[in-house]
Amino acid sequence: MTGAPWSSGVERGAAGALTVAGVDVRDLAAEHGTPAYVLDEADFRRRARAYRTAFEAAFGAVGTGVDVYYAGKALLTVAVARWAREEGLRVDTASGGELAVALRAQVPGAEIGLHGNNKSDAEILRALDAGVGRIIVDSLVEIERVAQLAAGRGVVAPVMVRVTTGVHAGGHEYIATAHEDQKFGLSVNTSSGETSPAMTALLAVLERPELRLLGIHSHIGSQILDPDGFEAAASVVLRLRADLAERSGVLVDEVDLGGGYGIAYLPGDVALDPERVAKDIAQSVAGVCQELGTSLPRFSIEPGRAIVGPAGLTLYTVGTVKPVTVAGESGDFVRLYVSVDGGMSDNIRPALYGAAYHAEVVGRTSAAEPVLARVVGKHCESGDIVVHEVQLPGDVRAGDLLAVAATGAYGRSMASNYNMLPRPPVLAVTDGAARVLVRRETEDDLLGLDQG
Numbered sequence: 001m002t003g004a005p006w007s008s009g010v011e012r013g014a015a016g017a018l019t020v021a022g023v024d025v026r027d028l029a030a031e032h033g034t035p036a037y038v039l040d041e042a043d044f045r046r047r048a049r050a051y052r053t054a055f056e057a058a059f060g061a062v063g064t065g066v067d068v069y070y071a072g073k074a075l076l077t078v079a080v081a082r083w084a085r086e087e088g089l090r091v092d093t094a095s096g097g098e099l100a101v102a103l104r105a106q107v108p109g110a111e112i113g114l115h116g117n118n119k120s121d122a123e124i125l126r127a128l129d130a131g132v133g134r135i136i137v138d139s140l141v142e143i144e145r146v147a148q149l150a151a152g153r154g155v156v157a158p159v160m161v162r163v164t165t166g167v168h169a170g171g172h173e174y175i176a177t178a179h180e181d182q183k184f185g186l187s188v189n190t191s192s193g194e195t196s197p198a199m200t201a202l203l204a205v206l207e208r209p210e211l212r213l214l215g216i217h218s219h220i221g222s223q224i225l226d227p228d229g230f231e232a233a234a235s236v237v238l239r240l241r242a243d244l245a246e247r248s249g250v251l252v253d254e255v256d257l258g259g260g261y262g263i264a265y266l267p268g269d270v271a272l273d274p275e276r277v278a279k280d281i282a283q284s285v286a287g288v289c290q291e292l293g294t295s296l297p298r299f300s301i302e303p304g305r306a307i308v309g310p311a312g313l314t315l316y317t318v319g320t321v322k323p324v325t326v327a328g329e330s331g332d333f334v335r336l337y338v339s340v341d342g343g344m345s346d347n348i349r350p351a352l353y354g355a356a357y358h359a360e361v362v363g364r365t366s367a368a369e370p371v372l373a374r375v376v377g378k379h380c381e382s383g384d385i386v387v388h389e390v391q392l393p394g395d396v397r398a399g400d401l402l403a404v405a406a407t408g409a410y411g412r413s414m415a416s417n418y419n420m421l422p423r424p425p426v427l428a429v430t431d432g433a434a435r436v437l438v439r440r441e442t443e444d445d446l447l448g449l450d451q452g
């Protein structure tokens with residue numbers, strides 16, 4: 001059963017239980033309790049390396065360079081930031097808190113980016129004081145604020161302008177629309193031929209001596225399985241770069257193509273192959289620059305999910321198991337509701353946008369016939385679903401260990417304390433040994449915030 005969507009270190013051991021990098025999940029549960037996030041460190045490192053080497057090779061072959069930023073919002077702990085850095089990645093942050101983690105991990109400021117559509121003055125100042133390599137600005141008012149704050153500090157802030165290209169991607173397709181109706185970025189499009197918001201912002205940055213314009217940033221979506229969207233967006237950004245050069249005489253050095261590289265969540269899903277997508281994008285941008293008669297910029301990308309998603313699983317203990325008779329189109333059928341000791345507080349994605357996951361009973365093997373099951377949490381919310389539909393052994397019962405695959409990204413980082421549930425620990429498993437990266441929250445942690 002090993003292979004996607006499980007991390008590369010996952011196997012079924014001799015006794016039928018799942019092992020991660022040689023550690024039996026029953027031992028993990030006994031020692032650390034459930035629910036728990038389990039990260040396969042070698043798998044994380046392998047994916048980080050795979051993205052970096054694939055993009056360096058492909059962009060090197062067309063004559064330019066590339067930096068890979070790990071998108072910390074997917075999961076950022078001090079150890080994870082160190083792993084990323086040790087594998088030659090930089091780190092993208094989207095808040096003062098994420099920036100604090102990267103700095104605690106001793107990622108050099110110059111290798112950190114700061115994102116956000118509503119950065120506070122405190123966040124901007126912290127980034128300037130840390131000497132971050134780039135602040136990705138998201139609006140005209142923010143350009144003004146960053147310039148003023150940089151002037152106050154007597155520094156020049158390195159900035160990229162986040163633009164929206166009209167290309168949106170996610171799942172298997174991409175769509176291109178002229179107008180944007182979302183909070184991020186500045187549109188490259190205009191209704192009547194006047195200067196676009198993106199161009200206006202780029203020109204505004206060039207006018208401020210407190211700002212250094214590094215380049216243009218575009219992020220088109222998440223869980224993208226078709227590289228065409230990246231190519232379409234890159235082409236729009238490169239044209240904007242050429243237009244800016246024509247208007248201002250400045251050909252910016254850098255273009256960031258964002259993250260969104262899709263992974264396997266279910267058995268049979270095919271993840272984006274970094275080598276193939278890197279080659280496709282590199283060849284496409286080289287062609288566009290040749291056509292425009294501009295030199296190639298240096299590129300950067302920001303994968304988050306593709307690095308950490310498949311490296312993680314969530315380990316739960318099964319509690320209540322309840323058969324529920326459901327009225328279907330062709331008659332009644334039974335769905336087995338399998339409740340686990342976590343739920344929407346440790347993985348909000350199924351409730352938030354119907355994300356699909358795969359689960360297995362992992363503490364033992366079973367010869368029982370598989371039945372249609374739904375894995376649910378313990379929260380006071382009927383939408384508290386962990387896995388909508390999955391075949392589980394018919395004898396699944398209280399006390400069984402159940403693992404959900406590919407929860408490394410946007411699990412712990414989006415976790416909440418709904419129903420006053422303490423958030424699960426993040427465990428790292430490496431070469432037959434486990435260690436705690438983030439400990440389990442306690443009721444004392446939660447009550448410690450309550451001032452009575």
Ligand SMILES: *Cc1c(COP(=O)(O)O)cnc(C)c1O
Nearest residue numbers: 071219222259260302303304305
């Ligand atoms: C969310 C995000 C990413 C990472 O997206 P993944 O789907 O995890 O690769 C990268 N860049 C920006 C600007 C983002 O908002």
